Amino acid sequence: MTRILGADALSCFQVYDPETLRSMRRAKWALEGERYGAAIAEMDFVPAAPISSAIIGAVQSGDIGYHYPKALDAASEALKFWLENRYAWTVDSADVVPVGGVLRALEACLLFFMSSKKPVIVPTPAYSPFLSVPRALGLQVVESPMNSHEGRWTLDLTDIDRAFARGAGLLILCNPHNPTGTVFSRGELLALAELVESHGGRVFSDEIHAPLAYSESIDGRPMPPHIPYATVSAAATAHALTGISITKGWNVGGIHCAHLIVSERDRPAAKRLYTMLAHSASTPGLWATAAAYNHGETWLNEMLAYLNLNRVLLADLVEEYLPGVNFHVPDASYLAWLDFRGTWWADRPALHAKKRARVATIEGTDFGSVGTGFLRLNFATPRPVLRQIFEELGAAFSPATQAASGPIGIRNS
Numbered sequence: 001m002t003r004i005l006g007a008d009a010l011s012c013f014q015v016y017d018p019e020t021l022r023s024m025r026r027a028k029w030a031l032e033g034e035r036y037g038a039a040i041a042e043m044d045f046v047p048a049a050p051i052s053s054a055i056i057g058a059v060q061s062g063d064i065g066y067h068y069p070k071a072l073d074a075a076s077e078a079l080k081f082w083l084e085n086r087y088a089w090t091v092d093s094a095d096v097v098p099v100g101g102v103l104r105a106l107e108a109c110l111l112f113f114m115s116s117k118k119p120v121i122v123p124t125p126a127y128s129p130f131l132s133v134p135r136a137l138g139l140q141v142v143e144s145p146m147n148s149h150e151g152r153w154t155l156d157l158t159d160i161d162r163a164f165a166r167g168a169g170l171l172i173l174c175n176p177h178n179p180t181g182t183v184f185s186r187g188e189l190l191a192l193a194e195l196v197e198s199h200g201g202r203v204f205s206d207e208i209h210a211p212l213a214y215s216e217s218i219d220g221r222p223m224p225p226h227i228p229y230a231t232v233s234a235a236a237t238a239h240a241l242t243g244i245s246i247t248k249g250w251n252v253g254g255i256h257c258a259h260l261i262v263s264e265r266d267r268p269a270a271k272r273l274y275t276m277l278a279h280s281a282s283t284p285g286l287w288a289t290a291a292a293y294n295h296g297e298t299w300l301n302e303m304l305a306y307l308n309l310n311r312v313l314l315a316d317l318v319e320e321y322l323p324g325v326n327f328h329v330p331d332a333s334y335l336a337w338l339d340f341r342g343t344w345w346a347d348r349p350a351l352h353a354k355k356r357a358r359v360a361t362i363e364g365t366d367f368g369s370v371g372t373g374f375l376r377l378n379f380a381t382p383r384p385v386l387r388q389i390f391e392e393l394g395a396a397f398s399p400a401t402q403a404a405s406g407p408i409g410i411r412n413s
């Protein structure tokens, strides 16, 4: 049964009752002995009504067969409308390719545009498929550790320049960035675009977290708006391949629908890619996508207002329960990149969190070796649950627990 937390229920956006979460059939709560699921990037929020209606409507009317032009066009037109309104980004229909997921789009781009098998640059920490997908396709991956300035992570352009000079062909950009929550500024994106263009390289820009850029400041600092990489300059427009989807922003990871956006110069390629990729987009997913972009903005704004308060609470909870852990409040999305280096959990913080606090998170090393000593924690959950998670983490992390157990026990357990 789905119940709603009355106090937090807004006119349209609603969160699940904490008790409901454990019985839900969702990857985030499919746990292996832990009590709290804070690993998988899903939100513990009730889906937006326009999306549920679109999916239920598709099922009820038998619209769950193969995709067809009307459904494909509805999703693409809605995406174009969204991009125009949100980012003043005008995209030609001929440059939009429906696909079953952003990773599927990445895979296709690597196959299609990297036939010369040039190495792929992945700034790290990185969403782990950015490392594993190119490798699975036989491509060499060059990890480019990002720089952290007071907890804000940025690209190391000198290192990226070197990697292109040594023969890399493409860089995978995560904009906004998972797991650190960085929203790259126009200046940062422009500098990258100039550099990539000077080497004749390409950028696959994964913009799946774009709807989750915060507009409200929580510390008086202006919030940087999300800027689609392809819009920063003519060079970026020409060499960018953009992957985008509603699945993160509207929390519908199972709908299997996304879009690849290419530039005019890739139009002939886009035509061939269309044949290859459109088949992977699900028909209910196409209708859900159209509904989100056309009618999902109110829900998104209300959801972001809720998440923004979680962001504020999170900063307090880290300070209260995890003293010594460094953390930069993200400018986008709901993933906290917690720095346990220098604490007694530094060796494998997510393993400590799992074994000692029974909280599922993701080990920083899954995001590349630069993630050693970090863990990623999902804070898109009802605030009472977020508080419970930190109470558990705090008790397990406390000096008293350390004195009683010591760091060795965990390795032997």
Ligand SMILES: Cc1ncc(COP(=O)(O)O)c(C=O)c1O
Pocket (backbone or CB within 6 Å): 041, 100, 101, 102, 103, 104, 127, 174, 178, 206, 208, 209, 245, 247, 253, 257, 258
């Ligand atoms: C940065 C990023 N890209 C892609 C995905 C997965 O996208 P899809 O399911 O559309 O392949 C995720 C999921 O967490 C993600 O965080």
